[in-house]
Amino acid sequence: MIQIGFCDDDPSVLDELHELLGSYRTEHNADIAPTAFQSPFELLASIEKGARFDILLLDVLMPGENGIEAAREIRQYDSNVKIIFLTSSAEFAVQSYTVGAYFYQLKPIWPESFFRLMDSVIAACSRESSVSLILRCRTGITRVELDKLEYCEVIRRSLLLHKTDGTVLEAAGSMDSLCESLAEHRNFLRIHRSYLVNLEHIQTITPKTLVMSSCAELPIPRGRFNDIKDAYLEHAFQKEQVFLT
Missing domain, CATH: 2.40.50.1020 (LytTr DNA-binding domain)
Known part of the structure; x- marks a missing residue:
């Protein structure tokens, strides 16, 4: 099962992502488990307690700590998770790659482009899982x-x-x-x-x-x-x- 976490301070975006992932799961018969977070602090606390995700969708602009800063902290715990940034501007693209981002998704989110992105990142996760071992180390x-x-x-x-x-x-x-x-x-x-x-x-x-x-x-x-x-x-x-x- 692919574990997907998504984090955005806007409840309407969380609802939209939940609906999109639900539609994707139904249409593609995908074995995915989505988890929503309304702040990066919530997400980081969950990861610090041992939660593991294959894919993370992070809003770039959030109050308190933006998505890029949160990703840097997440990388201290997990160097393998596929991070996708959600942003209304492509200007953050270069910054996103400094933390090993997989890609970025522009807002507003169109189902067609989002589904293509999910196809790509889930396929990458599947390829890696077949020839690798995920360990919880010190x-x-x-x-x-x-x-x-x-x-x-x-x-x-x-x-x-x-x-x-x-x-x-x-x-x-x-x-x-x-x-x-x-x-x-x-x-x-x-x-x-x-x-x-x-x-x-x-x-x-x-x-x-x-x-x-x-x-x-x-x-x-x-x-x-x-x-x-x-x-x-x-x-x-x-x-x-x-x-x-």
Whole structure:
């Protein structure tokens, strides 16, 4: 389900957006859940409490704090949400891109252009969700591209995700829930109760150790070597990689 938040200080605009999103959901059979906010402070308070949105529609000119300022604060919690600014003037377009805006919607809002924009942004969300993982980390909500996830481990009660660029993210949740989230992605294999690896980034497999492309050495439990080796070779064959015999 796509979570959409929209924020405007004008109740009539909120009603209009609610009606437009309802019509879009009906006409496109879209699985979306809209939530309205009448001030950026309301929206920020909700995000600070843990609310997550895929798309945010923000009015640029609001009393107390404008949409651009609110977006800068939102980016401290969520670097991935698609932000669309609502404005009566295109002069804010340049400013909108400084906070990583997806696009801006001019007022008055015409259903045809709004629906085309929704088609585009929802399609972008769907593409990203199929090849990425959204995590709630200490640094905020983060999207990790799966091909850049090398391996994951549990140390004490911390879930650590190691990326190919050397970054390590500490995330909420358990290894069991992470494995469940990645179950449909065949290139991830749980080799140990505390380790999940991306088969794409395995460098060497020995009876006792698995070496990743970053040179990290992960222990192979007793009796698991053949299973892990077979899973890796099957993955390599499916990828049509070259073997030297």
